[in-house]
Amino acid sequence: MAHSSVHKVRGELRIHENLVELGTDLAEYIAELSEASVKERGVFAIAISGGSLIGLMGKLCEAPYHKTVDWAKWYIFWADERVVGKTHADSNYKLAKDGLLSKVPVVPSHVNSINDSVSAEEAADDYEFHIRQLVKTRTINVSDNSDCPKFDLVLLGMGPDGHVASLFPNHPMLDEKSEWVTFITDSPKPPPERITFTLPVINSASNVAVVVTGESKAEAVHLAIDDVGPDYLSLPGRLVQPTKGKLVWFLDKPAASKLDGPQFSE
Numbered sequence: 129m130a131h132s133s134v135h136k137v138r139g140e141l142r143i144h145e146n147l148v149e150l151g152t153d154l155a156e157y158i159a160e161l162s163e164a165s166v167k168e169r170g171v172f173a174i175a176i177s178g179g180s181l182i183g184l185m186g187k188l189c190e191a192p193y194h195k196t197v198d199w200a201k202w203y204i205f206w207a208d209e210r211v212v213g214k215t216h217a218d219s220n221y222k223l224a225k226d227g228l229l230s231k232v233p234v235v236p237s238h239v240n241s242i243n244d245s246v247s248a249e250e251a252a253d254d255y256e257f258h259i260r261q262l263v264k265t266r267t268i269n270v271s272d273n274s275d276c277p278k279f280d281l282v283l284l285g286m287g288p289d290g291h292v293a294s295l296f297p298n299h300p301m302l303d304e305k306s307e308w309v310t311f312i313t314d315s316p317k318p319p320p321e322r323i324t325f326t327l328p329v330i331n332s333a334s335n336v337a338v339v340v341t342g343e344s345k346a347e348a349v350h351l352a353i354d355d356v357g358p359d360y361l362s363l364p365g366r367l368v369q370p371t372k373g374k375l376v377w378f379l380d381k382p383a384a385s386k387l388d389g390p391q392f393s394e
């Protein structure tokens with residue numbers, strides 16, 4: 129049984145007994161948001177990341193979701209991408225295509241992958257330009273209090289160092305306020321060249337979910353969620369703070385094992 133609670137300031141926490149249960153809940157959550165967004169806007173603009181997240185989304189390819197989700201209305205983006213060819217083993221596009229997108233009837237022209245034939249800097253600029261066009265047509269919604277895109281859902285993982293998307297601890301890109309998409313050429317997690325949504329874009333989304341599993345992430349989860357004082361305020365996972373949107377953490381028990389319990393209210 130999942131333990132679900134609302135943290136005073138850090139959003140909803142859904143702590144699961146095991147990965148099967150987490151995957152089931154995650155699929156249901158995404159399917160519900162897709163349905164609500166299609167009903168309200170006619171489309172669902174979702175940004176995904178790489179890593180273990182894609183495998184955990186696997187239930188979406190199965191019954192009932194492969195038939196009940198309105199896949200034709202999905203517009204898919206990457207919150208971060210490694211700057212490698214689309215057939216490269218490190219590509220987040222390839223990971224999602226092999227694990228999810230090739231198994232459900234998404235429209236190929238709605239799959240918004242990066243330009244993989246240019247430098248990281250150019251790929252970030254191209255991707256931002258592309259997103260700007262889709263904000264103009266409202267395929268991607270626009271934030272109420274800035275000109276930022278308002279994705280219906282941004283799905284993130286988190287590393288043991290607390291990084292989210294390709295926003296790494298103590299990196300100047302955490303302070304980026306004007307760009308929507310930026311780049312890094314010295315990522316501490318290989319491969320080194322990546323593009324990533326900036327925090328203003330992530331935090332303008334209608335919904336943000338951070339999916340974190342395994343004991344190696346327990347300390348990062350504690351630092352990102354609990355009241356741990358000023359030293360950790362700039363941990364990327366902690367900087368995920370949707371301005372108006374809803375934040376949900378999907379955790380398994382090992383990842384949640386260092387959380388301070390008493391401050392939760394059921």
Ligand SMILES: O=C(O)[C@H](O)[C@@H](O)[C@H](O)[C@H](O)COP(=O)(O)O
Nearest residue numbers: 177178179180285286287292293
């Ligand atoms: O491209 C990437 O590397 C990811 O987008 C990255 O941000 C990932 O989500 C985390 O590193 C967690 O990855 P794991 O869940 O595999 O640990």
